[in-house]
Amino acid sequence: MALSKNKKLSRSFYNRPTLEVLGDIIGKIVVYNSLSEKLSARIVEAEAYIGEEDPACHAAGGITNRNQIMYGNSGHAYIYIIYGMYNCLNFVTEPKSKPAAILLRGAEPVSGIDIMKSNSPNKSSSQLLNGPGKFCRSLGLSREHNGLDLTKNMIYLEDDLYKPKKIIKTERIGISTAKEKKWRYYDAASNCVSRK
DNA sequence: TGAATGATGCGCT
DNA sequence: GCGCATCATTCAT
Numbered sequence: 001m002a003l004s005k006n007k008k009l010s011r012s013f014y015n016r017p018t019l020e021v022l023g024d025i026i027g028k029i030v031v032y033n034s035l036s037e038k039l040s041a042r043i044v045e046a047e048a049y050i051g052e053e054d055p056a057c058h059a060a061g062g063i064t065n066r067n068q069i070m071y072g073n074s075g076h077a078y079i080y081i082i083y084g085m086y087n088c089l090n091f092v093t094e095p096k097s098k099p100a101a102i103l104l105r106g107a108e109p110v111s112g113i114d115i116m117k118s119n120s121p122n123k124s125s126s127q128l129l130n131g132p133g134k135f136c137r138s139l140g141l142s143r144e145h146n147g148l149d150l151t152k153n154m155i156y157l158e159d160d161l162y163k164p165k166k167i168i169k170t171e172r173i174g175i176s177t178a179k180e181k182k183w184r185y186y187d188a189a190s191n192c193v194s195r196k
Numbered sequence: 197t198g199a200a201t202g203a204t205g206c207g208c209t
Numbered sequence: 210g211c212g213c214a215t216c217a218t219t220c221a222t
Contacts, residue, residue, distance in 0.1 A: 047214070056214070066207060084204030086215050103214060133215045174214050194215095 009157040014075040014150065018048045018093040018100045019183070025091075025102060026167055026187050029110060029158040032139050037112050039139055041129055042162065044190035045106030047172045048183040049090070051098055055177040059099035069147050070099035077155055079136070079146040086133030087142050091150065091157075105173070105184070106130045108192045115140070131194040165189055 009028070014021060025046055032039045049057035058067040058080070069078045070092055078090040078101050090101035107129040109116055116128045116138040128138040136142065141155075150156050166188040171179045173195060186193045 049214075058214080061208080064208075080214090081204095081206065083213065083215050084206070086204095088214060090214090105214085131215070137216095172214070176213090 007159045008151075009159055011073070011075040011151050013157070014091060014093050015095055016093065018050045018102060021091075021093045022046055022048045022102055022183070022185050023167065025157070026185055027160060027162045027164045029160050030104065030107060030155070031158055032141065032155050033153060034112075034115065034140055037115055039112035039115060040110040040158075041107035041135075041139075042110055042160070043104060043107050044164075045104075045130075045184070045186035045193045047103045047105060047185075048093075048100070049103065050094075050100040050183070054181070056172060056175040056181075057100070063099070067099065070101050072096065072147075075150045077145055077148045077150060079141060079143050081143060082133070087136035088132040089136055089141055089145075103132060104135055105132045106186065106190070106193050107135060108190060109138075126191050130192045 025043055028043050029040050030043055052059050059070050063071050069076055073096055074092050074094055076092045078092055079087055082088055089104050092101050094100040109125050109128055119140055120128055120138045129135045148155050164187040167185050168188050169182040170184045172184045
């Protein structure tokens with residue numbers, strides 16, 4: 001990447017209040033260096049899950065074997081299996097004293113699109129990453145990647161000049177509690193959002 | 197075009 | 210055992 005103007009984001013990006021990170025993460029580039037090829041995508045949709053006081057957050061019941069990564073340092077990947085067959089990718093935020101994370105829900109393919117399509121056959125480009133389960137399936141992410149440090153070289157975020165013109169804030173999807181919290185943000189201009 | 201439903205595994209009570 | 214931060218397919222309008 002000799003000519004890249006992009007810059008990898010450091011831990012200080014993640015080590016802030018989650019809603020600040022959520023607002024800044026829309027439009028950023030997520031990179032996954034697989035064994036064969038570099039995959040990247042522009043984030044267009046994400047949700048925040050913040051602390052033990054958020055009943056929809058996995059940390060609501062205190063620390064467990066599954067959610068312990070959220071209790072660790074910020075800037076790590078938290079990946080879990082949902083409904084028996086889908087993986088969801090989160091980025092851990094906030095200082096170590098507070099368990100919180102951001103769920104990546106939608107993105108636009110940038111590079112490695114051929115790999116994504118082989119992972120998710122019969123999908124058009126805009127349908128490869130428009131949902132948390134599809135995002136992980138198309139990129140090839142699973143629980144093997146849980147806990148990876150986002151300041152290392154396998155998974156990380158790159159800054160980018162792109163700024164979304166309008167970010168829509170709605171209630172989070174697929175939860176049964178805390179629906180009054182408008183902690184789902186998405187880029188109004190994108191056609192890779194899971195649900196409008 | 198929207199609502200209902202089955203697939204499917206694991207963490208937690 | 211039950212309940213999920215989902216998706217694709219089926220069935221009804």
